[in-house]
Every structure is written in structure tokens, then in C-alpha cells.
Amino acid sequence: MQLQIDRSDQPGWAIISPAGEIDLATVSQLEDALTASMGNGDTDVAVDLTGVTFMDSTGLRALLAANQNLSGSGHRLALIVAGGPVDRLLDISGVGQTLEIFQSLEAATA
Amino acid sequence: MNGLLSLRIAGDPLHLTTARSFAGSIARVLGLDEGNRQDIRLAVSELVTVLIRSGPAEVRVVAEVDTDTPLLHLHTDGTLPPIPSETVELLTALGVAVWSIDQPWVVRLGGAAGA
Numbered sequence: 569m570q571l572q573i574d575r576s577d578q579p580g581w582a583i584i585s586p587a588g589e590i591d592l593a594t595v596s597q598l599e600d601a602l603t604a605s606m607g608n609g610d611t612d613v614a615v616d617l618t619g620v621t622f623m624d625s626t627g628l629r630a631l632l633a634a635n636q637n638l639s640g641s642g643h644r645l646a647l648i649v650a651g652g653p654v655d656r657l658l659d660i661s662g663v664g665q666t667l668e669i670f671q672s673l674e675a676a677t678a
Numbered sequence: 679m680n681g682l683l684s685l686r687i688a689g690d691p692l693h694l695t696t697a698r699s700f701a702g703s704i705a706r707v708l709g710l711d712e713g714n715r716q717d718i719r720l721a722v723s724e725l726v727t728v729l730i731r732s733g734p735a736e737v738r739v740v741a742e743v744d745t746d747t748p749l750l751h752l753h754t755d756g757t758l759p760p761i762p763s764e765t766v767e768l769l770t771a772l773g774v775a776v777w778s779i780d781q782p783w784v785v786r787l788g789g790a791a792g793a
Contacts, residue, residue: 570695589698592727593691622698624723625768653716660771 570594573601581677582611587619590627598627602634612644614676617654628661635667644668646676683707683741687726689734689754697726697739701750704741708748708787718787721774724765725752725785732759740782750785758783 571588582605590598605613615631617623635645646668649655658664670676685700687693701722705715722739729737734754742749761778769776775786 589695591691591694591723592730593694622719622723624720624727625764626727653720656713656716657720661768662771 571597573597575601575605577611578677580611581614582606583614583616583673583677585616585619589621590623590630592624592626595626595630599630599633602630606634606637606641606643609641609643612646612677613638614646614648614673616648616673618648618650620654621652623654623657625657625661628657628663631667632663646670648673648676681744683743685739687737687739689730689736691727691730693737694723694726694730697737698723700739700741704743704748704750707743717772717774721769721772721785721787722750724768725761725776725783728759728761728765729754732756738782748787750787752783752785753781 571586571590571594574585576583576585584601584605586598586601588594602613605611613634631645631647638645648670649658650671658667658669683704685697687696698719701719702715705718710718726737726739729752732754734756736755738753740751740753758778758781761776766776777784
């Protein structure tokens with residue numbers, strides 16, 4: 569399978585860690601994980617994208633939709649990105665003003 | 679290497695990774711650096727995604743690699759869909775141009791041309 573997603577929790581945070589490639593074939597897995605993490609409605613969500621080797625705009629749209637949902641309920645979506653193709657996509661798509669992006673999970677959840 | 683390189687895939691999202699691998703191979707043939715290879719993989723993934731969403735049975739990618747300006751030709755067995763404006767914006771940011779008047783889409787790899 570192209571994408572594996574681990575989920576864990578820290579106090580106040582649900583953490584999603586996808587590993588692999590996010591595209592039209594796999595984005596539903598990310599959407600399901602985001603929906604499940606947002607389900608209880610009382611935590612912020614961190615998505616650790618450091619294990620993602622490729623992501624196109626289908627993945628970006630899923631993250632933007634989750635960010636909108638979380639913002640609407642007074643919660644945050646934090647992305648952890650450490651260079652590579654994901655960083656490039658976020659850069660050229662100009663979403664840096666919309667999404668909270670960090671270089672480590674520790675920084676995101678501090 | 680010269681001439682044409684061609685890939686034929688089923689119109690199924692599961693084959694997007696194959697299209698990206700093909701694009702990466704083309705980029706290597708062109709001698710591009712890692713950053714430009716990633717840009718071309720992203721551009722091809724975006725365009726083939728648009729094609730697959732239109733429901734064709736198959737998608738064909740043909741690369742011209744012996745010209746000053748490398749070109750990709752994207753064909754389907756159906757009618758080419760319009761390219762969403764957000765996809766055009768993303769491709770423009772990547773330095774990739776697409777002509778989509780009729781079959782096939784012709785994609786100019788801007789990063790490759792400048793490499």
C-alpha cells in the first residue's frame with residue numbers, strides 16, 4: 569500500500585502520522601484519519617508529514633478542509649514538515665499564511 | 679537517448695504512482711536536478727489526476743526528450759476535461775505550461791527547458 573497512517577494522542581492533541589505518498593488513490597485514508605481525530609471535537613490536531621514522500625493538491629485540499637473545520641470549532645491544525653516535496657508544495661501553493669507549519673512535533677505542540 | 683518515451687496506464691488512481699515514476703525517469707534522462715525532478719513528478723501527478731477524474735479507460739503519456747524544450751503529450755481515450763484554474767495556477771508556479779485545445783494536452787516542462 570502506498571500510504572500508512574499512525575494515530576496517537578498527547579494531552580490536548582490528536583497526532584496523525586502518514587507515511588508514504590498522498591494522492592487521489594490514498595487521500596481518502598488521510599481524510600478518514602482527520603475526520604476520526606476531529607470527531608471528539610475537543611482536541612487540536614497535528615499532522616506529522618515528515619514521513620510523506622510525495623503529496624499533490626488532493627492532499628493539500630484535505631488539509632485545508634480540516635483546518636477550516638477545526639478553526640470553526642476553535643481548534644488548531646498544525647503541520648510538521650521538514651523539507652522535501654511536501655515543503656515544496658506548501659511553498660508554491662502559497663498556503664503558508666493559512667496553515668500553521670512547524671519543523672518538529674515538539675514545536676507544534678509546545 | 680533520443681526520440682519518444684511512452685507510458686500507457688489504466689484510468690485508475692492506483693496507477694498515479696506509475697505515472698510519477700515515469701515522469702521521474704524522464705527527468706533523469708534530461709539530466710535534471712532533484713528539485714526539478716520533484717517538480718515534474720508533481721506536475722504530471724496533477725495533470726494525470728485531472729484526466730483520471732474524467733473517467734477514461736486509459737491514459738497515455740508520451741515524452742519527447744530529444745528537443746531543446748522537452749514536451750509531454752497526455753492522451754486519453756475519452757474527451758479531455760477542462761483543467762481546473764487551481765491546477766493551472768499550481769503548474770504556472772512550477773514553471774510548467776499546458777496547451778489543452780484538443781487531444782493531446784501538450785505540456786512544456788519549464789524547469790527542464792531551463793536546465
